[in-house]
Amino acid sequence: MLAIKSKYIFAFISLISFSCFANGLNNGTSDKSNIQCKIAKVNEAIHYTIELKNTGNTEANFSISIKKEDELACSNSLSVKEIILAAKSSSKVVLSVVMSDRIPVGGQESSFVIIENKTSKTTEELQFISVHSKPHPFLFVTDAIIEETKSKVENYDWAKGNLTNMLDKLDKFKFPKRKVVSLPRPTKVWSSLAYNTSDGEKAFQMCLAWKLTGNTFYRDKVIKFIKDVCDKEKGYLSIGAATTGVQVHEGNFFLFLAAACDVVYNESSFSEEDRENINATFRYYLELNRTHMSSLGIMNHQASANAGAIVVALFLQDMAEVKYLTEADGGMGDQIAKGVMADGWWFEGTANYCYLVTQRYTLVAQAFENYGLDLYHRRFPTKVKSKDFENAKEGYTGMKFDIWGPTGKSTRGVEDMVTPYVSMMDEDGFVVSSNDSNLKEPNEFYELAYGGIWYRKISMGN
DSSP states (O other): OOOOOSSSSSSOSOOOOOOOEEEEEETTEEOOOOOEEEEEOTTOEEEEEEEEEEOSSSOEEEEEEETTGGGOSSEEEESOSEEEEOTTEEEEEEEEEEOOTTSOTTOEEEEEEEEEETTTTEEEEEEEEEEEOOOSOOSSOOHHHHHHHHHHHHHOHHHHHHHHHHHHHHHTOOOOOOOEEEEEOSSOEEEEEOBOTTHHHHHHHHHHHHHHHOOHHHHHHHHHHHHHHHOTTTSGGGTSOOBSSOHHHHHHHHHHHHHHHHHHTTOTTSOHHHHHHHHHHHHHHHHHHHHHOOTTOOSHHHHHHHHHHHHHHHHHTOHHHHHHHHHSTTSHHHHHHHHBOTTSOBTTOSHHHHHHHHHHHHHHHHHHHHHTOOOTTOOEEOOOOOOSOTTSOOSTTSSOOOOOSOOOOSEEOHHHHTSTTGGGBOTTSOBOOOTTOOOBOOOHHHHHHIIIIIHHHHHTTO
16 A cells, blocks of 8 residues: 555545436427436335426327346336326326345446337437445545554654644634625626635545544534535525635535545434435535536636536436536546646646646546546547637736647546656755746645556556
8 A cells, every 4th residue: 555645644545316307208309308316225226207298289108118127237117117198298107226236336227218109109218327325435535544544643653743733733723604705706796605615625634633533523523514514594505606716616615525525424413404405515516517517618717616526426426427527518528638738737837727637636536446436547539629718818817728739649638647747846846836836845646646547557567
């Protein structure tokens, strides 16, 4: 295992579900909803509701079946297989899926339901993803990582010193009081909760402090913070903005808030209503994040928001949303394929932005690794990046960038992003500042990447 010295004491040493509706056939035309995903333990049943609508003026006869049912590990059943709908009427069909022990923890199986309108001779195929739920925590830390970290603290002075430094800072820290503020942002004024982007990270650190010391003071403090943020009447759900910053800050806040919730989610201090509020808050963030995603929005703001959304989706174990956030326009694949230049530098150029985007996606890669996925070695076909936004400012202080230089490889990946800055470091590992960047100190993403990429290659003899 790799021992890591960084601002998080161990900094990753080893290197529920919601109501599901899918529209059926609408007067012989397709009205397909997003792919739906739910989680379950072995032998638990998942129920998906499919709403069939006949908006036509005549009676319609529907046939409902499960595609290749005999090839599925999970038991699938439909509440009805044939139905006649009168004109201007609707009915609901339930797909029930019982999780099989043949699906590994964190694994998934897709069920495809075929809906045939025999009257209009049209068909619709709907996909439902059932995931064998993975027990928390599994994002940035796991129980095994925490136990290994405790061992490091007991046996190594550097680890003990890192913990002491973190505890000293946390003991002096107070979360801001929950309140709504209206502040001018770069383009307009809007209202939000008064949290800072770093408050999510502080919550995660408090979770680590509790796990490593056993002091419930840290646990109770972060649980209260989570309850405040996720309160359905006065929290994020009431206003749709958590921080006094913009999209990039919201992404960082939610990335670490999800990591904190991952550690304390099963604590008895949370009621079932509290957990529902957490899940609903994360669903709302994902919903709002989708409205910002754009193939033109290749920049640190959208990349940070995207990284936060992916970690949130992974917390929910919504693999359909994880796939969407990875592959959609403006998603992670789009950001990396367009925003990473041939030499690995993030196109915005300054070390600030390069480190920010690289750190976010390396954290996503580590969460993937802990869940059983592999982003460290995934490659995305290189894409040409257009200039951002027609209303963006040109010139020295603007945000319209052309990418110059060679085109490089036909693919891009996280591995490319963590390597190019070494040549710009001084003898202490600090990257020389450029433009509006400050001096960048050594970042934990180097050690995460070493554990996720090169340590594995070395151990495999590559």
